[in-house]
Amino acid sequence: MLRNTFLYAIGICFLMLAKVKNHLQGYAAKNISVSEVNKCIEYDLHIVEHWSFYLRNYTHDANCLVGKHVLELGPGDDLGIGLYLLSKNCSQYDACDVHDLMQFTSDSFYEQFFEKLQTINSHADIDFLKAQLTAAKQGNASKLNYKVSNDFNxxxxxxxxxxxxxxxQAAFECFDDIETTISQLNVVxxxxxxxxTEIDLQSHTRCIRDWDPNYIHRYPRWVYNLFWFRGIPNRLRPYQYKEAFERAGWIDVSIVPLKRLDNLDKSYAGVHKDFADHKNQMDYLSIIFCARKG
Ligand SMILES: C[S@@+](CC[C@H](N)C(=O)[O-])C[C@H]1O[C@@H](n2cnc3c(N)ncnc32)[C@H](O)[C@@H]1O
Structure with missing residues:
Protein backbone atom coordinates (compact mmCIF):
# COMPACT_ATOMS: atom_id res chain seq x y z
CA MET A 1 0.00 0.00 0.00
CA LEU A 2 2.74 2.41 1.09
CA ARG A 3 4.82 1.34 -1.90
CA ASN A 4 1.95 2.05 -4.30
CA THR A 5 1.33 5.49 -2.78
CA PHE A 6 5.03 6.26 -3.18
CA LEU A 7 5.07 5.04 -6.78
CA TYR A 8 1.90 7.03 -7.55
CA ALA A 9 3.60 10.23 -6.35
CA ILE A 10 6.88 9.49 -8.15
CA GLY A 11 4.93 8.74 -11.32
CA ILE A 12 3.28 12.16 -11.22
CA CYS A 13 6.76 13.71 -11.19
CA PHE A 14 7.74 11.68 -14.25
CA LEU A 15 4.55 12.64 -16.08
CA MET A 16 5.28 16.27 -15.30
CA LEU A 17 8.90 15.96 -16.44
CA ALA A 18 7.84 14.29 -19.70
CA LYS A 19 5.41 17.11 -20.43
CA VAL A 20 7.98 19.82 -19.65
CA LYS A 21 10.63 18.04 -21.75
CA ASN A 22 8.23 17.76 -24.66
CA HIS A 23 7.35 21.43 -24.32
CA LEU A 24 11.00 22.53 -24.28
CA GLN A 25 12.59 20.07 -26.70
CA GLY A 26 9.72 18.90 -28.88
CA TYR A 27 9.06 15.29 -29.75
CA ALA A 28 12.04 12.91 -29.65
CA ALA A 29 11.50 9.49 -31.22
CA LYS A 30 14.19 6.90 -30.69
CA ASN A 31 16.40 6.02 -27.75
CA ILE A 32 19.30 6.08 -30.22
CA SER A 33 20.41 9.48 -31.48
CA VAL A 34 21.03 9.74 -35.22
CA SER A 35 24.64 10.56 -34.49
CA GLU A 36 25.00 6.96 -33.38
CA VAL A 37 24.74 5.96 -37.01
CA ASN A 38 25.70 2.31 -36.78
CA LYS A 39 23.17 1.64 -34.05
CA CYS A 40 20.45 3.35 -36.09
CA ILE A 41 21.32 1.29 -39.16
CA GLU A 42 21.31 -1.94 -37.15
CA TYR A 43 17.98 -0.90 -35.63
CA ASP A 44 16.36 -0.36 -39.05
CA LEU A 45 17.64 -3.67 -40.42
CA HIS A 46 16.55 -5.46 -37.27
CA ILE A 47 13.02 -3.99 -37.38
CA VAL A 48 12.45 -5.15 -40.95
CA GLU A 49 13.69 -8.67 -40.11
CA HIS A 50 11.55 -8.68 -36.97
CA TRP A 51 8.40 -7.69 -38.91
CA SER A 52 9.23 -10.19 -41.67
CA PHE A 53 9.52 -12.99 -39.11
CA TYR A 54 6.09 -12.29 -37.61
CA LEU A 55 4.55 -11.63 -41.02
CA ARG A 56 5.77 -15.00 -42.32
CA ASN A 57 4.27 -16.65 -39.24
CA TYR A 58 0.99 -14.85 -39.83
CA THR A 59 0.72 -15.41 -43.60
CA HIS A 60 2.66 -18.71 -43.96
CA ASP A 61 4.17 -17.09 -47.05
CA ALA A 62 7.97 -17.01 -47.36
CA ASN A 63 7.78 -14.25 -50.00
CA CYS A 64 5.34 -12.04 -48.15
CA LEU A 65 7.16 -8.78 -49.00
CA VAL A 66 7.81 -9.24 -52.71
CA GLY A 67 5.79 -6.89 -54.93
CA LYS A 68 3.92 -5.44 -51.97
CA HIS A 69 2.91 -1.82 -51.54
CA VAL A 70 3.84 -0.97 -47.95
CA LEU A 71 2.63 1.81 -45.70
CA GLU A 72 4.53 2.57 -42.50
CA LEU A 73 2.89 4.66 -39.78
CA GLY A 74 5.15 6.71 -37.51
CA PRO A 75 8.51 5.80 -39.09
CA GLY A 76 10.58 8.05 -36.81
CA ASP A 77 14.00 9.45 -37.66
CA ASP A 78 15.15 8.03 -40.99
CA LEU A 79 14.15 6.25 -44.18
CA GLY A 80 16.39 3.23 -43.61
CA ILE A 81 13.41 0.93 -43.15
CA GLY A 82 11.85 2.09 -46.42
CA LEU A 83 15.12 1.63 -48.31
CA TYR A 84 15.62 -1.84 -46.87
CA LEU A 85 12.04 -2.82 -47.76
CA LEU A 86 12.56 -1.60 -51.35
CA SER A 87 15.81 -3.59 -51.51
CA LYS A 88 13.70 -6.62 -50.60
CA ASN A 89 11.54 -5.99 -53.68
CA CYS A 90 8.56 -4.25 -52.12
CA SER A 91 6.96 -2.28 -54.95
CA GLN A 92 6.34 0.95 -53.04
CA TYR A 93 7.05 2.39 -49.59
CA ASP A 94 4.69 5.07 -48.25
CA ALA A 95 5.10 6.48 -44.76
CA CYS A 96 3.27 9.05 -42.70
CA ASP A 97 4.20 10.89 -39.53
CA VAL A 98 2.99 13.90 -37.60
CA HIS A 99 6.52 14.98 -36.70
CA ASP A 100 9.15 15.73 -39.33
CA LEU A 101 11.87 13.77 -37.55
CA MET A 102 13.72 12.90 -40.79
CA GLN A 103 14.89 16.48 -41.26
CA PHE A 104 17.64 15.89 -38.68
CA THR A 105 19.12 12.87 -40.45
CA SER A 106 22.41 13.59 -42.19
CA ASP A 107 23.44 12.52 -45.69
CA SER A 108 26.31 10.57 -44.14
CA PHE A 109 23.74 8.35 -42.40
CA TYR A 110 22.43 7.30 -45.82
CA GLU A 111 25.94 6.86 -47.25
CA GLN A 112 26.78 4.46 -44.43
CA PHE A 113 23.39 2.81 -44.78
CA PHE A 114 24.03 2.05 -48.48
CA GLU A 115 27.51 0.70 -47.69
CA LYS A 116 26.00 -1.64 -45.10
CA LEU A 117 23.22 -2.70 -47.47
CA GLN A 118 25.76 -3.56 -50.15
CA THR A 119 27.67 -5.79 -47.71
CA ILE A 120 24.57 -7.72 -46.65
CA ASN A 121 23.00 -7.95 -50.11
CA SER A 122 25.37 -7.73 -53.06
CA HIS A 123 22.34 -7.88 -55.43
CA ALA A 124 20.71 -4.76 -53.97
CA ASP A 125 20.35 -2.09 -56.66
CA ILE A 126 22.00 0.73 -54.72
CA ASP A 127 21.82 3.21 -57.62
CA PHE A 128 18.08 2.69 -57.86
CA LEU A 129 17.69 3.18 -54.09
CA LYS A 130 19.84 6.31 -54.14
CA ALA A 131 17.69 7.72 -56.96
CA GLN A 132 14.52 7.05 -54.91
CA LEU A 133 16.03 8.78 -51.89
CA THR A 134 17.09 11.81 -53.93
CA ALA A 135 13.67 12.08 -55.56
CA ALA A 136 11.96 11.79 -52.15
CA LYS A 137 14.16 14.51 -50.68
CA GLN A 138 13.44 16.79 -53.63
CA GLY A 139 9.70 16.20 -53.30
CA ASN A 140 9.50 14.36 -56.64
CA ALA A 141 7.62 11.13 -57.38
CA SER A 142 9.46 8.25 -55.70
CA LYS A 143 9.02 4.68 -54.56
CA LEU A 144 10.01 6.14 -51.20
CA ASN A 145 7.09 8.38 -50.34
CA TYR A 146 7.36 10.04 -46.92
CA LYS A 147 4.62 12.42 -45.85
CA VAL A 148 4.47 14.60 -42.78
CA SER A 149 0.93 15.57 -41.98
CA ASN A 150 -0.12 17.35 -38.85
CA ASP A 151 -3.64 15.93 -39.10
CA PHE A 152 -2.28 12.42 -39.85
CA ASN A 153 -4.95 12.03 -42.52
CA GLN A 169 6.83 0.10 -34.77
CA ALA A 170 6.14 1.58 -31.35
CA ALA A 171 3.82 4.22 -32.80
CA PHE A 172 0.21 3.01 -32.49
CA GLU A 173 0.30 3.67 -28.76
CA CYS A 174 0.97 7.37 -29.58
CA PHE A 175 -1.93 7.86 -31.98
CA ASP A 176 -4.54 10.44 -30.94
CA ASP A 177 -7.60 8.74 -32.35
CA ILE A 178 -7.29 5.11 -33.25
CA GLU A 179 -10.83 4.82 -34.65
CA THR A 180 -10.16 7.59 -37.18
CA THR A 181 -6.80 6.11 -38.17
CA ILE A 182 -8.45 2.72 -38.77
CA SER A 183 -11.25 4.27 -40.84
CA GLN A 184 -8.59 6.00 -42.99
CA LEU A 185 -6.68 2.72 -43.31
CA ASN A 186 -9.93 1.30 -44.67
CA VAL A 187 -9.75 3.88 -47.46
CA VAL A 188 -6.11 3.36 -48.50
CA THR A 197 2.44 -3.51 -35.70
CA GLU A 198 4.50 -3.79 -32.57
CA ILE A 199 2.73 -1.83 -29.83
CA ASP A 200 4.68 -0.70 -26.79
CA LEU A 201 2.07 -0.79 -24.03
CA GLN A 202 4.24 0.25 -21.11
CA SER A 203 5.52 3.61 -19.94
CA HIS A 204 7.82 5.36 -22.44
CA THR A 205 9.84 7.18 -19.76
CA ARG A 206 13.27 5.59 -19.77
CA CYS A 207 14.24 6.05 -16.10
CA ILE A 208 11.07 4.45 -14.76
CA ARG A 209 9.93 1.94 -17.37
CA ASP A 210 12.18 -0.87 -16.12
CA TRP A 211 11.13 -0.79 -12.48
CA ASP A 212 7.51 0.42 -12.76
CA PRO A 213 6.55 -0.37 -16.38
CA ASN A 214 2.81 0.11 -15.83
CA TYR A 215 3.07 3.37 -13.93
CA ILE A 216 1.05 5.34 -16.52
CA HIS A 217 -1.90 3.09 -15.67
CA ARG A 218 -2.00 4.16 -12.02
CA TYR A 219 -4.01 7.31 -12.78
CA PRO A 220 -7.64 8.08 -13.58
CA ARG A 221 -8.16 9.58 -17.01
CA TRP A 222 -8.60 13.14 -15.73
CA VAL A 223 -5.23 13.09 -13.91
CA TYR A 224 -3.41 11.54 -16.88
CA ASN A 225 -5.01 14.10 -19.21
CA LEU A 226 -3.48 16.93 -17.18
CA PHE A 227 -0.08 15.79 -18.50
CA TRP A 228 -1.21 15.11 -22.06
CA PHE A 229 0.97 16.10 -24.99
CA ARG A 230 0.96 14.82 -28.55
CA GLY A 231 2.74 11.47 -28.55
CA ILE A 232 2.14 10.49 -24.90
CA PRO A 233 0.96 6.84 -24.72
CA ASN A 234 -2.82 6.60 -25.25
CA ARG A 235 -3.03 3.71 -22.69
CA LEU A 236 -5.19 1.56 -24.98
CA ARG A 237 -5.02 -2.11 -24.05
CA PRO A 238 -4.77 -5.03 -26.53
CA TYR A 239 -8.49 -5.90 -26.36
CA GLN A 240 -9.33 -2.29 -27.29
CA TYR A 241 -7.17 -2.43 -30.43
CA LYS A 242 -8.80 -5.75 -31.31
CA GLU A 243 -12.33 -4.41 -30.82
CA ALA A 244 -11.59 -1.22 -32.78
CA PHE A 245 -10.21 -3.13 -35.78
CA GLU A 246 -13.02 -5.69 -35.70
CA ARG A 247 -15.65 -2.95 -35.54
CA ALA A 248 -14.09 -1.50 -38.71
CA GLY A 249 -14.35 -4.85 -40.49
CA TRP A 250 -10.85 -6.26 -39.97
CA ILE A 251 -10.58 -9.99 -39.33
CA ASP A 252 -8.11 -12.68 -38.17
CA VAL A 253 -6.75 -10.55 -35.34
CA SER A 254 -3.66 -12.05 -33.74
CA ILE A 255 -2.00 -10.69 -30.59
CA VAL A 256 1.39 -12.10 -29.63
CA PRO A 257 2.96 -10.87 -26.38
CA LEU A 258 6.62 -9.96 -26.88
CA LYS A 259 7.50 -8.65 -23.43
CA ARG A 260 5.56 -9.82 -20.44
CA LEU A 261 5.64 -9.47 -16.65
CA ASP A 262 5.87 -12.94 -15.13
CA ASN A 263 4.11 -11.98 -11.89
CA LEU A 264 0.41 -11.40 -12.56
CA ASP A 265 -0.31 -9.86 -9.12
CA LYS A 266 2.55 -7.41 -9.60
CA SER A 267 1.20 -6.47 -13.04
CA TYR A 268 -2.03 -5.22 -11.46
CA ALA A 269 -0.58 -3.74 -8.24
CA GLY A 270 -1.64 -0.11 -7.89
CA VAL A 271 -3.29 0.21 -11.32
CA HIS A 272 -6.36 2.42 -11.53
CA LYS A 273 -9.72 0.59 -11.48
CA ASP A 274 -10.17 1.29 -15.22
CA PHE A 275 -7.34 -1.21 -15.82
CA ALA A 276 -8.03 -3.64 -12.96
CA ASP A 277 -10.08 -6.16 -14.94
CA HIS A 278 -7.97 -9.02 -16.29
CA LYS A 279 -9.22 -8.36 -19.82
CA ASN A 280 -6.67 -5.50 -19.76
CA GLN A 281 -3.81 -8.02 -19.80
CA MET A 282 -1.63 -5.73 -17.69
CA ASP A 283 1.14 -8.35 -17.79
CA TYR A 284 1.58 -7.60 -21.52
CA LEU A 285 4.20 -4.86 -21.91
CA SER A 286 4.55 -5.08 -25.68
CA ILE A 287 2.74 -7.01 -28.37
CA ILE A 288 2.77 -7.84 -32.05
CA PHE A 289 -0.70 -7.07 -33.36
CA CYS A 290 -1.77 -8.43 -36.76
CA ALA A 291 -5.06 -8.15 -38.61
CA ARG A 292 -6.40 -8.54 -42.13
CA LYS A 293 -8.76 -6.15 -43.85
CA GLY A 294 -11.98 -8.08 -44.56
C1 LIG B 1 8.38 5.98 -30.34
S1 LIG B 1 8.46 6.68 -31.93
C2 LIG B 1 8.84 5.26 -32.91
C3 LIG B 1 9.48 5.65 -34.20
C4 LIG B 1 9.97 4.51 -35.08
N1 LIG B 1 8.87 3.71 -35.55
C5 LIG B 1 10.98 3.68 -34.31
O1 LIG B 1 10.73 2.51 -34.07
O2 LIG B 1 12.03 4.23 -33.98
C6 LIG B 1 6.75 7.01 -32.30
C7 LIG B 1 6.43 7.50 -33.71
O3 LIG B 1 5.04 7.86 -33.76
C8 LIG B 1 4.94 9.21 -34.21
N2 LIG B 1 3.83 9.85 -33.48
C9 LIG B 1 3.88 10.37 -32.24
N3 LIG B 1 2.68 10.88 -31.91
C10 LIG B 1 1.87 10.64 -32.94
C11 LIG B 1 0.50 10.92 -33.20
N4 LIG B 1 -0.25 11.53 -32.30
N5 LIG B 1 -0.03 10.53 -34.38
C12 LIG B 1 0.76 9.92 -35.30
N6 LIG B 1 2.06 9.63 -35.11
C13 LIG B 1 2.60 9.98 -33.95
C14 LIG B 1 6.26 9.87 -33.90
O4 LIG B 1 6.51 11.00 -34.68
C15 LIG B 1 7.23 8.73 -34.14
O5 LIG B 1 7.56 8.61 -35.49
Missing part, protein backbone atom coordinates in the same frame (compact mmCIF):
# COMPACT_ATOMS: atom_id res chain seq x y z
CA UNK A 154 -3.93 8.86 -44.36
CA UNK A 155 -6.92 9.07 -46.69
CA UNK A 156 -5.78 12.36 -48.22
CA UNK A 157 -2.04 11.56 -48.05
CA UNK A 158 -2.13 8.32 -50.05
CA UNK A 159 -3.83 6.66 -53.00
CA UNK A 160 -7.14 4.96 -52.28
CA UNK A 161 -7.22 1.16 -52.35
CA UNK A 162 -3.45 0.88 -52.93
CA UNK A 163 -1.79 -0.60 -49.81
CA UNK A 164 -1.07 -4.32 -49.31
CA UNK A 165 0.87 -4.16 -46.03
CA UNK A 166 0.77 -1.73 -43.12
CA UNK A 167 3.71 -1.76 -40.73
CA UNK A 168 4.34 0.25 -37.62
CA UNK A 189 -5.83 -0.41 -47.94
CA UNK A 190 -6.85 -3.03 -50.46
CA UNK A 191 -9.25 -5.73 -49.37
CA UNK A 192 -7.13 -8.50 -47.77
CA UNK A 193 -4.36 -6.04 -46.78
CA UNK A 194 -2.44 -7.03 -43.67
CA UNK A 195 -1.49 -4.83 -40.76
CA UNK A 196 1.42 -5.77 -38.52
Missing amino acids: LATAFVEDSVDLVFS CKSGAILL
